[in-house]
Amino acid sequence: MGVDLLPEEHVLWQGEPAKHSVFLRPDLTWIRFSLKFHAVLILLVVVVAAAAHGWADYLGSWSDVFGVCTGFAVLGLLGIAEPFVWRYQTLRRTTYYVTDQRVVSVPGRRARSAPLTEIGYLAFTEEPGGSGHIRLDSRVMPDGYGNGTVAELIHVPDVHEVVTLISTLTGQPANRR
Structure with missing residues (x-):
């Protein structure tokens, strides 16, 4: 697996971007x-x-x-x-994980993660094929460039399933954009 788990942490979902288009x-x-x-x-x-x-x-x-x-x-x-x-x-070598403690994005060698307790905003966009874009941050332009936290998951396969899982874990309502 591409991410080191914390003690007592379990992976609930793992996936890669559904497509490698750089545009949203x-x-x-x-x-x-x-x-x-x-x-x-x-x-x-x-x-x-x-x-x-x-x-x-x-x-x-x-x-x-x-x-x-x-x-x-x-x-x-x-x-x-x-x-x-x-x-x-980075998108073609990225892997996403949702664990019982955090959301993790591994775009290469360094993992970036957002603890579930720090996610105060959850929004998503669903494309016609079922993939989509999940925002874990309310900033207009999350940096994501070398920052230690995950602000968004791009081209997530079956985005509705993943956003429902994150919403259940965090207690945050999922906002469709």
Whole structure:
């Protein structure tokens, strides 16, 4: 098994992601927002550069402005792509466990876990095929990148069975999103 059990701990459910797609439903909203944010940021850089060029003759050429805008665009695209690259690298080797004491995600060598007593919010999304996404945290964007706690389980097979099990163990109602 890929996780070290605590004393007196028993595995109640074990599974792997049903599919290895790196995208979830909420991702499209985040991508749209991020693209709009970076477009406005680039527009502001152009406006400030035009003002600096016109009033103080600060910039000798527009190639400097183009370079700054290109830098913002590249950094923005890298920021958008980073979570999906991380999911792509880890999702295919991830295993999930629900024990009688915690929820564990093993995306490689290091296990991340959330004790059942610390789960104060439980939400899920069910896809037409029965798989889905379970959130164990109410934050808008859980980090999950090297953090020691599990915030979400992605592409869980038979998500309704797993969320019912976690809901029963924690006493938290499961919110469908």
